[in-house]
Amino acid sequence: xxxxxxxxxxxxxxxxxxxxxxxxxxxxxxxxxxxxxxxxxxxxxxxxxxxxxxxxxxxxxxxxxxxxxxxxxxxxxxxxxxxxxxxxxxxxxxxxxxxxxxxxxxxxxxxxxxxxxxxxxxxxxxxxxxxxxxxxxxxxxxxxxxxxxxxxxxxxxxxxxxxxxxxxxxxxxxxxxxxxxxxxxxxxxxxxxxxxxxxxxxxxxxxxxxxxxxxxxxxxxxxxxxxxxxxxxxxxxxxxxxxxxxxxxxxxxxxxxxxxxxxxxxxxxxxxxxxxxxxxxxxxxxxxxxxxxxxxxxxxxxxxxxxxxxxxxxxxxxxxxxxxxxxxxxxxxxxxxxxxxxxx
Amino acid sequence: xxxxxxxxxxxxxxxxxxxxxxxxxxxxxxxxxxxxxxxxxxxxxxxxxxxxxxxxxxxxxxxxxxxxxxxxxxxxxxxxxxxxxxxxxxxxxxxxxxxxxxxxxxxxxxxxxxxxxxxxxxxxxxxxxxxxxxxxxxxxxxxxxxxxxxxxxxxxxxxxxxxxxxxxxxxxxxxxxxxxxxxxxxxxxxxxxxxxxxxxxxxxxxxxxxxxxxxxxxxxxxxxxxxxxxxxxxxxxxxxxxxxxxxxxxxxxxxxxxxxxxxxxxxxxxxxxxxxxxxxxxxxxxxxxxxxxxxxxxxxxxxxxxxxxxx
Numbered sequence: 001x002x003x004x005x006x007x008x009x010x011x012x013x014x015x016x017x018x019x020x021x022x023x024x025x026x027x028x029x030x031x032x033x034x035x036x037x038x039x040x041x042x043x044x045x046x047x048x049x050x051x052x053x054x055x056x057x058x059x060x061x062x063x064x065x066x067x068x069x070x071x072x073x074x075x076x077x078x079x080x081x082x083x084x085x086x087x088x089x090x091x092x093x094x095x096x097x098x099x100x101x102x103x104x105x106x107x108x109x110x111x112x113x114x115x116x117x118x119x120x121x122x123x124x125x126x127x128x129x130x131x132x133x134x135x136x137x138x139x140x141x142x143x144x145x146x147x148x149x150x151x152x153x154x155x156x157x158x159x160x161x162x163x164x165x166x167x168x169x170x171x172x173x174x175x176x177x178x179x180x181x182x183x184x185x186x187x188x189x190x191x192x193x194x195x196x197x198x199x200x201x202x203x204x205x206x207x208x209x210x211x212x213x214x215x216x217x218x219x220x221x222x223x224x225x226x227x228x229x230x231x232x233x234x235x236x237x238x239x240x241x242x243x244x245x246x247x248x249x250x251x252x253x254x255x256x257x258x259x260x261x262x263x264x265x266x267x268x269x270x271x272x273x274x275x276x277x278x279x280x281x282x283x284x285x286x287x288x289x290x291x292x293x294x295x296x297x298x299x300x301x302x303x304x305x306x307x308x309x310x311x312x313x314x315x316x317x318x319x320x321x322x323x324x325x326x327x328x329x330x331x332x333x334x335x336x337x338x339x340x341x342x343x344x
Numbered sequence: 345x346x347x348x349x350x351x352x353x354x355x356x357x358x359x360x361x362x363x364x365x366x367x368x369x370x371x372x373x374x375x376x377x378x379x380x381x382x383x384x385x386x387x388x389x390x391x392x393x394x395x396x397x398x399x400x401x402x403x404x405x406x407x408x409x410x411x412x413x414x415x416x417x418x419x420x421x422x423x424x425x426x427x428x429x430x431x432x433x434x435x436x437x438x439x440x441x442x443x444x445x446x447x448x449x450x451x452x453x454x455x456x457x458x459x460x461x462x463x464x465x466x467x468x469x470x471x472x473x474x475x476x477x478x479x480x481x482x483x484x485x486x487x488x489x490x491x492x493x494x495x496x497x498x499x500x501x502x503x504x505x506x507x508x509x510x511x512x513x514x515x516x517x518x519x520x521x522x523x524x525x526x527x528x529x530x531x532x533x534x535x536x537x538x539x540x541x542x543x544x545x546x547x548x549x550x551x552x553x554x555x556x557x558x559x560x561x562x563x564x565x566x567x568x569x570x571x572x573x574x575x576x577x578x579x580x581x582x583x584x585x586x587x588x589x590x591x592x593x594x595x596x597x598x599x600x601x602x603x604x605x606x607x608x609x610x611x612x613x614x615x616x617x618x619x620x621x622x623x624x625x626x627x628x629x630x631x632x633x634x635x636x637x638x639x640x641x642x643x644x645x646x647x648x649x650x651x652x653x654x655x
Contacts, residue, residue, distance in 0.1 A: 011482075018486035029502050138357065141641055145634040147578045149585040150601060150626045153608050157622075161608065282491035286582055290605075300494075304501040305587040316498040320490045327489075 005332060012328060019320045020076065024069050027313050032061040038082040038310025076317060082310035086303045091314045094299065100189035101170055102284055102295035107190075108211055109219040110277055117223035117276075118269060121230025125265075126257055128235060136227065143224035148283050152217040152290035159213050166213040168291040175206040210293075218287040222276040229272045230265070237265040267338050274330035281319050351646050352639065361638030364631055372444045379422065379438045382413060387442055387595045392425050393433035398607055398621040401428040409433070428620040430603055434593055436624050442595035443625070446507070447632050450580045451573035454514040459569045461515070462522025463562070467553050469523065470530035481527070484520045492517055496579055500588045507596065510580050510589050518576065522565050529561035571640030574633035581629055597632075600625035 027035065036052065039059055056062050060071040075081075081091035089097075124136040159166040171179060171191065178184050178200070179191065186194050192211070195204035237243065238261050246256050284297035292298065296315065303311035352358045371378070375386075382390040390413075393399065393406035405423040427436040469480040499513035533539065534557060542552050581598025583589035585605070590596035592603060604621035 011485075014482065015485055015489060018482065019489050022486055023498075026499055026502055141357075141637050142630075142634065145574060145637045146630055147581055147598075147633070149582055149598075149605075150622075150629060153601070153605055153622055153626070157608050279491065282493035285493060285497065285586060289586060300497070301586045304497055307501065309502065312498050312501050316490065316494060319494050323491060324489045 001335060004335060008328060008331060012324065015324055016321065019324060020073055020317065021069065023313060023316050023320070024072055026316075027072070027309075028065070028068070030309060032056050034309060035059075035061050038308075038313070041083045076314075081314040081317075084299075084303065084308055084311045086306055086308045086311060087299060091311055094311070095296065095314070095318060098294065098296045098299055101293065102288070102297060104190040104192065105211065105214055105218060105287070105293065105295060106277070106280055106284065109215050109222075109280060112215065112219045113222045113226060113276060113280075114273060117226030117273070118230050118266065120223075121227040121269075122234055122257070122262060122265075124227065124231045125234030125238065128238075133231075137231070140224040140227045143220055144228075146220075148217060148221060148286040149290060151220065152214075152287055155213050155217050156290060166209055168210075168213075168293070170207070170210050170294050171203075172206050172210075175203050178203060210291075214287050214291045214293050217290065218280055218283050221283065222280055226269065226273055226276055230269050233268050234261065234265040237261045240264075267334075270337055271330055271334045274333070275327070278323055278326040278330070281322065348643070348646055352642060355642050357638050358642035361635045361642070364635035365639065368444050368448070368632055368635065371441055372448050375441050375445055379441045381442075383416075387446065389434045389439045389442070389593050389595050391433040391593075392423075392429045392435050395429070395433050396431060398431055398604070398618045399425065399429040399433070401426060401620055403429065406433075427624045430600060430621050431607065432593075434600075434603075436600065436620065439595045439600050440597070440624055440628050443597045443600065443628065444632075446590075446594075446596045447577050447629075450507070450511060450514075451577045451636075454511050454518060454576045454580075455569045455573050458515045458518035459522050459565060461519040462524075463526050463558070463565065465519070466523035466526035467530055467557060470527040471534060471549065471553055471557065477527075480523075484523055487517060488520050490517060493579060493582060496583060497586060497588055500583055505588065505591055507580075507590050507594065510583050513583075514576055514579060518572070521568065521572075525565050525568060526558075526561060529564060530557050533557055533560055567640065567643050570636065570643070574636035574640075577629070578633055597625040597629045601629070 033052065033056075036056055036059065040055065060068060063071065079092045081095075083089075084091045084094050087094035087097075120136055120140075124133045127133045156168065160168065179186070179194075184194070184198055184200065184203070187197050188194055191207040192204055195201070195207060238257075240261075243256060243261055246260050247253075251260070284295065285301050286297070287293070288295045288298035289301045296318075300312060300315040302308075303315070352362065381388075391409060392403070393409055395406075403425050405425075410423070425435050425437060427440065429435055430439075465480055465484070469477045495517040496510070496513040499516060500509050503509040503512060539552060539556055542556055547555075580589060581596070581601070584596055584598030585602040587602065589602075590599040592599065601622055604618070604625070607618035607621050
């Protein structure tokens with residue numbers, strides 16, 4: 001167990017270096033001029049060849065590959081990520097400003113993933129192969145086949161176009177006035193939390209109203225997937241000898257399912273749930289674009305369209321780092337949860 | 345093999361999948377007969393008018409457009425937009441039909457090439473073991489450290505717009521699953537006596553891998569591949585939706601949805617006025633992906649030895 005943890009910890013820096021190296025390789029596909037554009041604030045400075053050459057030398061963009069990589073990595077570590085033309089501010093500042101919105105969205109999306117995914121999965125397994133199971137299963141496959149952007153547009157159409165309940169964006173105009181200019185203290189930059197800390201219920205409700213549709217869109221693929229995992233894990237466990245023993249002893253069905261089977265069946269599910277939550281990072285781009293939700297994903301998509309390379313590269317760096325660290329946490333927690341691994 | 349085919353056809357869900365798939369194959373094959381192209385590049389959706397707003401199903405080609413096609417010496421064999429037109433007068437029906445070919449092209453080419461890369465790397469890794477295995481698997485880990493959509497988007501942005509760039513990006517970050525899968529099954533097969541016997545007889549490594557190990561381990565990988573065709577098509581469509589995939593006017597369902605998304609709400613008081621601009625390409629993507637997933641889901645249940653005899 002301890003050796004496993006140590007091995008994983010030692011691998012972390014190797015993987016992170018590999019990830020940055022791969023990103024640098026992709027970055028190097030661009031010409032020095034295109035790479036230079038990611039650092040320059042005013043595009044006009046690139047117009048004269050002399051100043052461009054001077055800047056290319058300044059940022060070490062003409063150096064051979066290994067030196068170029070070390071220089072680039074050094075700048076990234078110092079958080080000198082360049083200038084974002086799309087956000088009109090430095091990439092580091094732009095990330096800092098947009099991160100809380102994305103974090104808030106992802107945190108709330110965990111709730112339906114865990115609750116619906118696991119709950120429906122258990123029901124589906126208990127009613128294996130009858131009508132209810134088939135219905136749940138087919139619904140999950142359909143959910144899984146629906147691309148996020150089509151589902152998101154559908155949600156937007158129903159809840160905003162027809163019903164007018166959940167508008168796009170993060171806050172209504174009146175609420176924006178209060179939050180960004182008025183007498184409102186931002187403690188965490190998660191608007192729902194801040195609103196409660198300020199005791200401002202109308203803002204809280206407004207923020208929540210803007211969150212519901214993106215949450216539905218971001219989470220449904222994850223819970224559809226988790227449902228399938230829970231179902232098969234539960235089916236597997238229900239066929240184990242100790243379950244048959246429990247039933248033969250006359251333990252009532254409710255206890256067998258919820259106390260005996262579910263506990264063991266959910267061990268692999270926790271890992272997958274962790275991976276699903278990390279996996280939602282990819283969906284963030286689509287969801288935020290559909291609902292013009294001002295987070296990291298919306299900004300990254302805009303930057304990609306406008307060929308703002310610096311932003312796109314930093315975005316890849318940020319998300320892959322989160323993913324590497326997140327995967328490590330999930331793996332280690334799995335080792336802690338499962339007694340067979342912990343004691344083995 | 346016969347047992348599997350029989351189960352695929354007798355299971356309700358997979359039968360629906362097969363019927364859907366046959367429907368799409370027919371459309372893809374007969375695309376030139378259903379909607380003859382009006383330009384030299386058949387994947388360029390013809391325009392029915394210059395209208396900025398989408399036009400409802402059944403609207404006719406405008407006169408000045410007919411004049412242009414006449415001037416280009418193209419014979420206009422149809423002048424009715426059965427499913428309406430998108431922003432800019434692009435014919436939706438044409439895009440749906442030729443988009444089927446695009447979808448098959450994306451799905452099959454990307455899955456085939458990434459499967460090939462995965463199989464080569466995975467079998468080398470498992471067969472030789474040791475430091476080769478260690479290095480190849482760490483490289484796999486590094487590629488797996490990116491959210492798939494994010495990685496594909498970044499690479500497409502850097503490479504530039506276009507369907508070929510999208511496919512390169514999908515392949516670059518799509519091979520890892522196969523490599524791990526084939527490595528796992530070869531690791532368990534390579535200790536079998538017939539492999540040992542071949543080794544003792546002095547058969548070359550390449551020959552052992554190709555003749556003995558792969559035929560016995562490749563089937564689960566191919567099932568996985570068929571299930572991934574749907575998700576590749578979704579990701580390609582998502583890239584088009586984000587604005588880095590196929591160019592505007594290209595017969596690609598994702599591009600068509602993306603193009604129409606500004607119109608989904610409709611004008612004030614007429615919610616859903618332009619439903620057809622999103623609905624038709626949307627339903628085609630969903631059904632296409634669904635057909636692969638329905639077949640794949642049943643295949644997996646059939647091949648899962650733990651569930652054998654329960655379907």
